Amino acid sequence: MIDPRAVIDPTAKLAADVQVGPFSVIGPNVEIGAGSIVESHVVIKGPTSIGENNHIFQFSTVGESTPDLKYKGEPTRLVIGNNNVIREGVTIHRGTVQDRSETTIGDDNLLMAYVHVGHDSIVGNNCVLVNNAALAGHVHIGDWAILGGYTLVHQFCKIGAHAFTAMGSAIGKDVPAFVTVSGNPAEAKSINTEGLRRRGYTKDQLAAINKAFKLIYRRGLRLEEALSILSEMAIAEPALITLIDSLRSSERGIVR
Structure with a gap:
């Protein structure tokens, strides 16, 4: 041996x-x-x-x-x-x-x-x-995250569970759970739909997570405002708790 x-x-x-x-x-x-x-x-x-x-x-x-x-x-x-x-x-x-x-x-x-x-x-x-x-x-990497080739992650950054970084992403802020990012500096693009499907997330759960993504990134809300709404949404869809926890634990701010 x-x-x-x-x-x-x-x-x-x-x-x-x-x-x-x-x-x-x-x-x-x-x-x-x-x-x-x-x-x-x-x-x-x-x-x-x-x-x-x-x-x-x-x-x-x-x-x-x-x-x-x-x-x-x-x-x-x-x-x-x-x-x-x-x-x-x-x-x-x-x-x-x-x-x-x-x-x-x-x-x-x-x-x-x-x-x-x-x-x-x-x-x-x-x-x-x-x-x-x-x-x-x-650096903290959550469960089921995938980091594409040549991804660079700055010290003290957090990558949330089920997040996905595209090839060559340069990450200087925290990536929330479920989110796909790309670019230098990295920017949020969408949720990791395919990855979540493969892990058994239902259509209803995906719809709720996608709605949460748009709330955070498309509505122009401050993070505290978005978190307040997300907390109410999580009552009906507990899958959002993973996203909420990743947002609340952020210390460097999230990628935009």
Whole structure:
């Protein structure tokens, strides 16, 4: 299961069936759960906890310290959940004490080639980050979000659940749940209709979410005014609560 040409620190804890390819380096304070595969030429540094059934492809660097100038070598960590696919050349950095001291990747995510996840970022569950998408530090990505290739996300931005960013989007403000954005700087275009359909949202729910989008982006209302109306709409359609929560949690303002 472990190629003899791999270098594994004696303090690393690997489940019995973990596979490690040649020339990979697994450092101290690394834990890897059952069913996981580490291909050749992967570097994993700790403290890092990796769950079960993850597949990490060649030339990825996982759990490296951040180049953030505030970081002075304090003990921080990376936590990765279960069933993630981390493709070639992905880089994921540990956290900083200025935030949560932890970078977190959830479950069932696909990080395609050369994706970067910066320090203290949080990636939810069932997300897809397409080739060369890059998250600066302190970025939060909600469940089921899809980031198109070469998407750039500024530090402290939040991407809401089920949001979609088109190829080459440059994001400097928060993207609300369900919203599709594109451009540099990114602008809101519509709701992520196709993605929501695939996840089982009904016609009535889609109609309500589309109505909410127009309320936020087409009526010229202040966000506080829109939130007041949305709260009333959510009584009849609870699916809007996800959108409302993403709007209320915004600290940088939302893309327009």
